[in-house]
Amino acid sequence: MSSGPVGKHFDSVAPGYDRWKEKARHYYAALKASLAEIVPPRNHVLEVGCATGDILASLDPADGVGIDISPAMIQIASRKHPDLRFLVHDLMDGPIDERFDFVVAADVAEHVPDLDVCVQAMAGMLTDNGVLVIVTANPAWGPVLHLAERLHLKMPEGDHEWRSRGDLLAAAIRAGLLERSFTRSLLVPKDLVGVGVLDRAAWASGIRQRFGLIQRAVFETGRGPRTSPSGLVYPDPT
Numbered sequence: 001m002s003s004g005p006v007g008k009h010f011d012s013v014a015p016g017y018d019r020w021k022e023k024a025r026h027y028y029a030a031l032k033a034s035l036a037e038i039v040p041p042r043n044h045v046l047e048v049g050c051a052t053g054d055i056l057a058s059l060d061p062a063d064g065v066g067i068d069i070s071p072a073m074i075q076i077a078s079r080k081h082p083d084l085r086f087l088v089h090d091l092m093d094g095p096i097d098e099r100f101d102f103v104v105a106a107d108v109a110e111h112v113p114d115l116d117v118c119v120q121a122m123a124g125m126l127t128d129n130g131v132l133v134i135v136t137a138n139p140a141w142g143p144v145l146h147l148a149e150r151l152h153l154k155m156p157e158g159d160h161e162w163r164s165r166g167d168l169l170a171a172a173i174r175a176g177l178l179e180r181s182f183t184r185s186l187l188v189p190k191d192l193v194g195v196g197v198l199d200r201a202a203w204a205s206g207i208r209q210r211f212g213l214i215q216r217a218v219f220e221t222g223r224g225p226r227t228s229p230s231g232l233v234y235p236d237p238t
């Protein structure tokens with residue numbers, strides 16, 4: 001049984017989830033590429049809110065674990081990706097008993113009732129050198145996304161709350177994390193000939209950073225060794 005309205009909503013969406021993703025394949029390709037810039041292949045990776053597991057699989061982990069509140073999503077993910085581990089888990093119940101080099105959350109932070117609890121749980125599953133990557137939709141896109149949902153052009157999201165950079169940063173700081181980077185990308189979430197240049201051209205980077213749909217916030221624990229601009233490593237590992 002799934003817990004609460006969020007789990008029930010995503011249980012109901014699960015059978016058609018991959019069809020929605022296929023409709024939004026340009027967006028998902030950009031989302032996967034954005035995560036792959038941070039998460040190198042062959043690592044120990046956790047995806048929280050993994051749905052049917054395709055994002056986790058795209059990161060080619062040496063040991064990949066996906067957790068999700070929705071049993072229906074986890075059932076599909078386990079069938080599709082038998083080389084990865086999946087389990088039903090509500091982030092609001094805290095961390096699972098395993099630590100990861102990378103914890104990834106794509107389009108999940110909008111769905112949790114308490115962002116602090118969510119980020120603390122994710123921080124609690126990082127190794128000392130661990131990196132947390134949270135991807136959310138830029139709140140500036142809220143009206144467009146709502147309209148697309150009403151027109152059945154995108155997956156119904158259920159109740160959710162847009163998360164600003166400030167929201168994510170404040171929750172991360174309260175969880176004891178440091179911000180490593182914050183970037184926005186993807187101005188044109190459809191494969192439109194001619195306009196796609198906006199997502200590639202160097203001259204449009206400032207526009208992307210302000211208005212891009214995909215917000216990627218990267219955090220680290222601050223417990224691991226750090227490298228100064230002069231190349232010194234702190235604390236000295238010798």
Ligand SMILES: C[S@@+](CC[C@H](N)C(=O)[O-])C[C@H]1O[C@@H](n2cnc3c(N)ncnc32)[C@H](O)[C@@H]1O
Pocket residue numbers: 006007010048049050051052055067068069070073089090091092105106107108111112
């Ligand atoms: C919009 S989907 C994104 C799925 C996937 N990350 C992707 O980008 O394709 C949000 C997912 O987060 C899961 N989720 C929402 N709240 C959760 C929670 N408290 N704990 C674990 N998973 C949760 C949902 O069941 C759903 O599968």
